[in-house]
Amino acid sequence: MIHRLTPDERLDWLRLARTENVGPVTFDQLLARFGTAGVALAAIPDLARRGGRGQALTSPPRAEMERELAAGEALGARLIAACEPEFPQMLAALDPPPPLIWTRGNLALLQRSTVAIVGARVASAAGQRFARGLAAELGAAGQVIVSGLARGIDSAGHEGSLATGTVAVLAGGIDDVYPPEHRGLYERIVAQGLAVAEHPPGRTAQARDFPRRNRIISGLSRAVVVVEAEIRSGSLITARLAAEQGREVLAVPGSPLDPRARGANDLIRQGAALCEGAEDVLRALAGFSGFREPGTERLTGPPATNDAGDDPGAEALRRRIAGLLSPTPVSRDELVRATGASTPQVSAALVELALAGRAELLPGGLAVAGQAKAVRR
Structure with a gap:
């Protein structure tokens, strides 16, 4: 419920x-x-033990969270939960959305139409000029530009849209500026636009944080435009996530002799819309139908009424599912078919395995094996 x-x-x-x-x-x-976060917190230690965790799993103490809130407030940042009315509707439409985001700057920008511009960090001068001009033209047409504050195409997109509205999504905390030479750009964005981060203030971005940042970039945007990208790049991950999320995906064609054009050209080959200017983006947005508002059932699901707990059948199911998981993502529906258990039973077992570190739950109802090993009890 909102x-x-x-x-x-x-x-x-x-x-x-x-x-x-x-x-x-x-x-x-x-x-x-469990219905509320408080009830879920009380249940976590037992759930993790059931999943096979040998060492007790406890949540951070309230005092630590109070320090995080104080650190954010000292920066002038604001923490917004996915159930709150200020949470951006585009991001709330993800399944699931990030539970919380830190914001710093003009939050009203997220109530407007948004377009992501992403691309190579080591971008050509022509690519940066195109991204800067595209951002300026889209901004003049009323669009807010979203990007990741990285070198190259990202920073060019921010520069081109500073006057009309830009949003920088950070991989670390709301005060973690990467690369460091973009500190001045970050301060201008905070003053004129908006910064968004999922992690606590003071958190330094790690490699695993960038895919989650990319999911937020695409999640905030109605369309994602890839200007330059090599065949293996974070920009293509953002484009893939955008397609999975039902966003419009566009790519700027480039010379086949330039490795930085291979990723964008391949996106066009796979069906992305060709982008030669702002008119192409605005045309794609005209066909964007939007999303339903997030369902109240996801945010306020009823407490479980038939928790199997430690009975032998539940333990056998957890062992069976753990054995079926691998580094290759598998859907929950496939696990239901393979085990013959009900969807609620499989979902409960997956959560318990995830808390124990023996599974990782991915968006789209997928799961992979975790790093922790089963513990004999």
Whole structure:
């Protein structure tokens, strides 16, 4: 249900979101299963033990979360939960959305139509000029430009849209500027636009954080434009995520002699719309139908009423599912077919395995094997 959290509820959401092995999917499943973050927090130690974790899993203490809130407030940043009315609707439409985001700057920008411009860090001068001009033209047409503050195409897109509205999505905390030479650009964005981050203030971005940042970039945007990208790049990950999320994907064609054009050209070959200017983007947006508002059932699912707990059947199912998981993503429906168990039973077992580190839950109902090993009990 869309509602504003009380101070106690906000601390519970933050503690649950910052608990080890609790990503957006696990957070969403726990909230649906137990109804509130507070009840889920109380259940986590037992759930992790059932999943095979040998060492107790506990959530961060309230004092630590209070320090995070104080650090954000000292920066002039604001923490927004996925259930709150200020949470951007585009991001709320993801399944699941990030539970919480930190924002710093003009939050009203996220109520306007948004377009992501992404591309190579080591971009050509022509590519940067195109991205800067495209951002300026789209901004003049009323679009807010979203990007990742990286070198090359990202920074060019931000520069071109500073006057009309730009959003920088950070991989680390709301105060973690990477690369460091973009500190001045970041300060201008905070003053004139908006910065968004999923992680706590003070958190330095790590390699695994960038795919989650890319998911937020595409999630905030109605369309994603790839200007330059090599065949293996984060920009293509953003484009893939955008397609999975139902966003429009466009790519700027380039010379086949330039490796930086291979990724964008391949996107066009796979069906992305060709982008030669702002008119192509605006035409794609004209056909964008939008999303339904997030369902209340996802945010306020009823508490579980038939928790199997430690019975032998539930333990056997967890072992069976753990054995079926591998580094290759598998859907929950496939696990239901393979085990013969019900969807709620498989979902509950996956959450318990995820909390124990023996599974990782991915968007789209997918799961892969985790790093932790089963513990004999």
